[in-house]
Amino acid sequence: MKPLSESYRGRVRAVDLGGLVVGGGAAFPLHHFDGELPNPTRVCFEVWDVAPDDWSPELATVWGDVYGDVVAWAARAGALGADALYVRLKSADPHGAARSADEVAEGVRRLGEAVDLPLIVVGCGDPDTDRRLLPRVAEGLRGRRVVIGNAENDTYQDIGKAAADCGHAVLSYTPMDVSLAKQLNVLLVQAGTAESDILMDPTCSALGYSFEYAFTVFERDRLAALAQNDTKMQAPLLANVGQETWHVKESRASMEELPGHGERRARGVLWESVTALCLVLAGADLVVVRHPETARLLRAAGAALGERTDAWR
Amino acid sequence: MRAAARADIFLSSPCAGAGSCGKCLVRIESGLVRADPTAKIEPSDWERGMRLACVTRVIGDVVVSIPEAVSPGLVHRPRSQALPVPAMRARYLEVGERGAQSWAREPDPPVRRLLLTLNPPSTADRQSDLARLRRSAAEELEGAEPLVPLTVARSLPRVLREAGWRVSALVRALGQGWEVVRVEHAAGGGPSYVAVVDLGTTTVWGQLLDAGSGRVRATAAAFNGQIQFGDDVISRMVRAREPGGKERLQAAAAETIADVLGDLTRMAEVDKSAIAHVVVAGNSAMTCLLLGVETHYLRLEPYVPPFDNLAFTPAAALGLGEVLAAEAAVQVLPLVGSYVGGDIVAGILASGIAESDRICLYLDVGTNGEVVIGNREWLLATSCSAGPAFEGGGLRHGMRAITGAIESVAIDVETLESAVLTIDDGPPLGICGSGVIDAVAQMLKTGILLPNGRFDPGSEAPGLREREGRREFVLVAEEFSGTGADIVLTEADIDNVIRAKAAMFAGVSTLLRSVSLEWTDLERIVVAGAFGRHLRVAEAMTIGLFPELDPDRFEFLGNGSLVGAGMVALSRSAATMAEKIAALMNNIELSDNPQFQEEYVAAMFLPHTDTGRFPSLESLLSERLGRRA
Numbered sequence: 001m002k003p004l005s006e007s008y009r010g011r012v013r014a015v016d017l018g019g020l021v022v023g024g025g026a027a028f029p030l031h032h033f034d035g036e037l038p039n040p041t042r043v044c045f046e047v048w049d050v051a052p053d054d055w056s057p058e059l060a061t062v063w064g065d066v067y068g069d070v071v072a073w074a075a076r077a078g079a080l081g082a083d084a085l086y087v088r089l090k091s092a093d094p095h096g097a098a099r100s101a102d103e104v105a106e107g108v109r110r111l112g113e114a115v116d117l118p119l120i121v122v123g124c125g126d127p128d129t130d131r132r133l134l135p136r137v138a139e140g141l142r143g144r145r146v147v148i149g150n151a152e153n154d155t156y157q158d159i160g161k162a163a164a165d166c167g168h169a170v171l172s173y174t175p176m177d178v179s180l181a182k183q184l185n186v187l188l189v190q191a192g193t194a195e196s197d198i199l200m201d202p203t204c205s206a207l208g209y210s211f212e213y214a215f216t217v218f219e220r221d222r223l224a225a226l227a228q229n230d231t232k233m234q235a236p237l238l239a240n241v242g243q244e245t246w247h248v249k250e251s252r253a254s255m256e257e258l259p260g261h262g263e264r265r266a267r268g269v270l271w272e273s274v275t276a277l278c279l280v281l282a283g284a285d286l287v288v289v290r291h292p293e294t295a296r297l298l299r300a301a302g303a304a305l306g307e308r309t310d311a312w313r
Numbered sequence: 314m315r316a317a318a319r320a321d322i323f324l325s326s327p328c329a330g331a332g333s334c335g336k337c338l339v340r341i342e343s344g345l346v347r348a349d350p351t352a353k354i355e356p357s358d359w360e361r362g363m364r365l366a367c368v369t370r371v372i373g374d375v376v377v378s379i380p381e382a383v384s385p386g387l388v389h390r391p392r393s394q395a396l397p398v399p400a401m402r403a404r405y406l407e408v409g410e411r412g413a414q415s416w417a418r419e420p421d422p423p424v425r426r427l428l429l430t431l432n433p434p435s436t437a438d439r440q441s442d443l444a445r446l447r448r449s450a451a452e453e454l455e456g457a458e459p460l461v462p463l464t465v466a467r468s469l470p471r472v473l474r475e476a477g478w479r480v481s482a483l484v485r486a487l488g489q490g491w492e493v494v495r496v497e498h499a500a501g502g503g504p505s506y507v508a509v510v511d512l513g514t515t516t517v518w519g520q521l522l523d524a525g526s527g528r529v530r531a532t533a534a535a536f537n538g539q540i541q542f543g544d545d546v547i548s549r550m551v552r553a554r555e556p557g558g559k560e561r562l563q564a565a566a567a568e569t570i571a572d573v574l575g576d577l578t579r580m581a582e583v584d585k586s587a588i589a590h591v592v593v594a595g596n597s598a599m600t601c602l603l604l605g606v607e608t609h610y611l612r613l614e615p616y617v618p619p620f621d622n623l624a625f626t627p628a629a630a631l632g633l634g635e636v637l638a639a640e641a642a643v644q645v646l647p648l649v650g651s652y653v654g655g656d657i658v659a660g661i662l663a664s665g666i667a668e669s670d671r672i673c674l675y676l677d678v679g680t681n682g683e684v685v686i687g688n689r690e691w692l693l694a695t696s697c698s699a700g701p702a703f704e705g706g707g708l709r710h711g712m713r714a715i716t717g718a719i720e721s722v723a724i725d726v727e728t729l730e731s732a733v734l735t736i737d738d739g740p741p742l743g744i745c746g747s748g749v750i751d752a753v754a755q756m757l758k759t760g761i762l763l764p765n766g767r768f769d770p771g772s773e774a775p776g777l778r779e780r781e782g783r784r785e786f787v788l789v790a791e792e793f794s795g796t797g798a799d800i801v802l803t804e805a806d807i808d809n810v811i812r813a814k815a816a817m818f819a820g821v822s823t824l825l826r827s828v829s830l831e832w833t834d835l836e837r838i839v840v841a842g843a844f845g846r847h848l849r850v851a852e853a854m855t856i857g858l859f860p861e862l863d864p865d866r867f868e869f870l871g872n873g874s875l876v877g878a879g880m881v882a883l884s885r886s887a888a889t890m891a892e893k894i895a896a897l898m899n900n901i902e903l904s905d906n907p908q909f910q911e912e913y914v915a916a917m918f919l920p921h922t923d924t925g926r927f928p929s930l931e932s933l934l935s936e937r938l939g940r941r942a
Contacts, residue, residue, distance in 0.1 A: 157770065179915040179922040187765055188926070190938060232924070 006034045010229030012222075013196055013283065014039065015169055015236050017084055017118040018145035022199075022285045023236030027282045028222060030305045035226075040307050042286040043295040044120060045082035046242050047073045047106050050091035050099075052224075056246050058265045059290050070107060071114045080292035081299075084118040086240070087111065092133050093124040103135045109140035120147040120171060120238075122200075127154045134229040135162035137212040142166040147199055149173060156184060160193040169197040171238065176213065178220045178233075185232045198235040204284075206244040206251075207275045215282045222283030242290030245272040273297040314366040315734060317377075330738045331793065332368035339366045344375025367738070368414055397914060411574060422524055423486040423565035423644070424590040426505050427453045427761050430479040442470050450482055450493065452610040472496050483589060485625070485642065486885055494589075494640040505589045506530065509635075509878035511656065512603060513537060514546055515680055515701065516713065516843065518875050519573035521581050524589065527883045531580035533573050534713075536567040539602065546598035546681075550608040559605055566603040567632040586638040591628065594646040594878040596681065597654035603631065604645065616651035616902070621895055623647075644888075646878065647895035652902075653694045657683045658895050659877025663870055664839040667692060667894045671836040674821065677873055678703050678746070678842035678858075682817045684824050685898070686835075687811030687940045692898040693828060697820035697909070702813040703746035705780025708806040709785075712743030714845040715797055719748035719788060721849070724755040729774035731755070731788055736846065744788065744802070746844020752788060752802055752934055754855035757919050758930070760937055761786065764919040766807045796916045811917055814858040818914035818921065820903060827901060830859050832926070841873030854927070857920030861927050 008028070014024030023041050027035030051067035062080075066072040074085055089097040095187055099107075108121055109224065123130030123184040130150070135158060138148050149171025156172070163170045170193055178310040181202050203219055205214040207253055224233035245251055250261070251268040261267060273293045276287040280298070289295060299307075314330060335353035341362040348369040350359060366377075429449045432438060443466055447458040449851075462471070473480060476498040483495040483505070503694025508562070511518040517537050517924065521530040539562055542552040553559045570593070578585050597618050601608045604626065606619050611778060625642035628634055633643065659678065666673035669688050677683040682699040685692055705711035705718065711717050717739035724731045735741050744752065756762035761774045768777055768784040776787040789800040793819055797828070827833060838859070850864045859867075870876060880887040903909040914924040924931045 153765065177914055179918070182922050183765060183918045186918075186922075187763060190934075195455070230925075243567065 003033060004240075007029075008035060008226035008229075010226045010231075010234060011105050012225050012236055013234045015196060015199055016145065017120065017147055017169065019116070019200075020084055020118040021268040023143070026258070027226070028283055029285060030302060030307060031183050032306050038207045039285070041051060041298070041302060042083040043081070043298055044084045044086040044160070044238075044286055044288045045080070045292070045295070046086045046088065046240075046288050046290050047077055048088050048090045049104065049111075050097050052090070054247075055290070056264075056268055058268050059246065061265075062292060070111050073112065074111060074115045074117065077113060077292075078117050081295050082117060084120060084286070085115070086120045086122065086288040088122050088124070089133065089137070092126075092129050094126055094129055094187060099137050101129075103298075104133060105136035105140045108137050112141045112144050112146070120148040120149065122171065125150075127152065131158045134159050138162040138166040138168055141168065145169070147171050149199075150201065151184070151188060153180075153184060153187075156188055156237070157191050160188045160191045164192050164194070164197065169199055171199045171201055172235070173201045174203065176205075176217050178202075178217060178224065181221060182224070182230070182232050185235060189232075195231070195235070199238055200235045201238045201240055203226060203243055204239045204241060204279055206248045207239075207278070208250065209244070209248060211275070211278070218279055218282035218284060236285035237283050238286050238288065239276065239284035240288045241272055241276045241279065242288055242294075242298075245275050246290055269293045269297070274300075277301050314369075315738075316371055317366060318932055325349050330367035330735060330736070332365055333889055334793065336381075337366040338363055339369075340364075340378045341369075342376040342378055344377075345372040346370060346375055347372055352484070376675055385695060420888050422507070422882070423888060424505070424507065424524065424642075424887050425484055425554055426524070427482045427484060428499055429480050429482055431480070432475065433478050441718050446473070446480075446482065446493070446496065449667065450491075456490055459493045460487065461493045461809065465493050465496055466732075469496060472498070483640065485590070485640075486888075487625075495638075500902060506583060506587050507580075507590045507592065507882040508574055509875060509882050510573065510591060510592050510593045510595075510597045511655075511659075511872055511874040511878060512566065512570070513656070513679070513874075514549075514596065514599060515544075515704065515706070517539070517569050517573055518576050518843075518872055519570070520875055520879060521577040521583070521588070522879055524883070527787050527879070529575045530583070531881075533576035533580060535569055535573050536597075537577075538569040538572075546596065546805065549602060550598055550612050553602060553608050559602075559607070562602045563605040563630060566599070569911050570603070571633055571636045574633070578586060578636070588637050589641055590632070590846070590882060591637065591641060591643045592646070592878045592882040593643060594655045594659035594874040594881075595658050597648045597651055600645050600648060600655050605631075611651045618648035618650060618654075621647045621649070623775065638769065644881065646881065647892055649694065649895050649898045650900040652681070652696045653898065653900040656874035657685060657694055657696075658891050658898070659691065659875075659881070660841050660870070660873030661685055661877070661894050661898070662880055662891050663873045663876035664841070664868075666837070666839060667890065667897065669837070672830065672834055673837040673839060674835045675839045675873070676817065676841065678813075678840065678844060680706070681703060682820055684817075684820045686821075686824055686830070687830065687897075690897075692894065693824060694898050694900040695820060695824050695903050696900075697816045699813040699816040699820075700809055702749065702806075702809040703842060705743065705745045705749075705844075707809045708744065708749065709803050709812055710743040710800045711749070711806070712745055714745040714747070716841060717742035718745035718845070719752075719800070720745055720845045720847070722748055722751040722755055722788060724752075724759045724761070724774075726759055729759055729761060729772070729776070731776055731786075733788055741789045741793070741800055742795045743800060747848055748845070749802070749810055750844070750856055750858065751805075751849060751852050752786075753807060753919070754849075754852035754886065756786065756802075757855060758933065762807065763920065766811045767804060768921060810856070811919065814856055815913050815916035817858060818916040819861075822912045822916075823903060823906060823909040824901065826908060832862060835862075836866065837868065838862070838866050838870045839870055839873075841870040843872055846871075855920060856928055857916060857918070860921070861929055 011026045012023040025037040029041050049070045091097040092104045147169040150173035151159040151170050172184045224230040253272045315422040348364050431449050451458040479499040481499045484491045507524045509520050518534045520532050543549045553562050566862050628637045628641040646658045648654050663677050675685040680696045680701045685694040701707050716737040718736045719733045761772045785801040786805040787799050791799045848869045849865050920927045
């Protein structure tokens, strides 16, 4: 039997996150038989610069004692196998801790000094706050290349410019639409960001929650890069999985609430792992997760599917 | 100034051609022009041939130079900077020559006046008066003897004898045959006219045509009086369901048409009794509401219209008896589907695509964008809600394409100053569709506008400013406008333009995909719409209303519905063709089509997310990016 294989005209751009390169492949992740994949899929752990109040108790058993100490949290994430950190600056949230931009930026700067892991630093999600905060963060981390996000339709100009000025990469974020993703990339480049400094978060969802839509958006983003050789779509894809899966009923509900569905810890980890693995197959170059067990399962699955295990940390 | 604009040279004109700013100085080297001396030009300069371009009329071939001193303020667009590919040269499309008149060459009107000389009866020829009339008329009607109704027969014996057996008979098509509607003294029958009406949801346009030659005697427009019952067809159909609603909407439409017809007769200085026939083209809802036909089921699946072809309706039955000849009848264009009506059938008729072997696209850019693809063998239609931006609606300073509307805009690539031309060179009052297309295209090409429709905060264009936290671009400053206030384009305006063009582009793309065709397969693209007297194809491509294609494939028809109605009014064969078109046409619904939604989002970008369809603009923009970097 001769296995069928696809070959593509295009290639995903390799982007340096700061000592760690993602992307660069000429095929879908894990599809080694279709084309060269110089860099394996990477797993980022999500950490916050403030104690989360709505994370699952199953996650608190792993991180609870380091909540509120982002440096300690980051160090443990490294010890538990993170390839990189996805640092959400939740403390700046005007509806939460509402810390000042200076204070938040200083916290990230210290984190940058304390850990070697590559950092993807994203704002609190409030556009007005992030527009003012992220340029400070970028400035504070000058000299240590990181990824700054999220650059969105309303904030990309300030964030893109700040990142470019300080030598950082940019995470562009769009709400689950192939066209919108491309449009934002075009705008970022027009505003002065180099194409090789862009990483895309096209938005994902959890398994069972319109997941097939998220899957096809990732797939089409990746096909645009590979099959259509669309240079504006060749940024590596990030799937922010943990924040989606740990909120769904299947991960949150206790044994009493969902009798017959098995142990909650296993449910949460599996929901996150299966969602993440599917998105990797659909094109994700790096996935953001909350549970270290997910990272282990993903790597095991990757190894079983022929991923170069030596590339895993 | 207009001639220069045609040559792609836009002279600086802050006063928009009023002759008051003195910026558009040119020197007439040779040739004849007409202009009055002005205080803006020194007598010595006047002697040297200096003139203000905006108030100078070219009489013959002239050679004109632009003095050095003026050049810095000149809004010029050297071709290399405008667009690098020669095929993308700026090209104006004027309203086509192919109008209703072209059909009049072989006149075959459904209503005609016959001059008859009858043989008087004698003992040898004892035929009845009526039979005598019919036989005589048949000679003029290819052997078909017309029917004569009692109303005519009653006075016939007297009329024939008083006229000395030389009479003028007004006949009208009835099914495959004819009927006589009036008989009078041969000298008494003056010229006869037909009126055509484009019954739009927003605007009602009317035209008075000479029934014989097809010449246009007058054109008039009014807002549809039904607007008080709702802006769109759905809300009006809802209102029609109320008790007495159908009658109120019928009366409002009839009154609007009566107003337009009244204006037409006044403008052409003809008597209302000379209008023998009226042809109305409207969308399905408008046509039904005018005729008082039940519209409730039009709104429901499977979206079937109440009728396709309808016999002529006596004008008096519609409340139009007052403004027309007593015998006048109203003819409507056939309907195809709930959202594909007589206006599209008329447009297709006017475009001639249903007689073509080649695959053509018909695009009526209006509040409801209408799209038809096909040829003589098949026609597929759809409509999409584009919003009124290209008709000047929904824009802060938008207006219809009438005197004083800004119809062309150019922006200098270096100074970023803008220059405008207005319809009839009136003082600028607002901006119409063609002006908006130009303005958005020019702002995009000069980097004032970003592809997402926002102004570039880094742009140093003098016209850019912020008002109440929103950015806007001043096209004409208050001291030069006809309204006494600045004429601006806001980001919200631009958003409406992007939505409108995205809906049109997505409508065409979706329809094309449904028949597995590409834009490039279209050999001829006929554009209709009320956005102005011309359409600059290159700029329409810049904003992504169309992809970059050979401009020679495009034709601009103007108000296609009015042209088609005129053809039907002048030719029975055109009416037959309209029936054929209606029967040939199929339509698809876009409202529940997920592909349309996707195409729409992709088109909500300047020029389009799929930049590969816009290679020239793409290279222009990246070149500018390169220069800046």
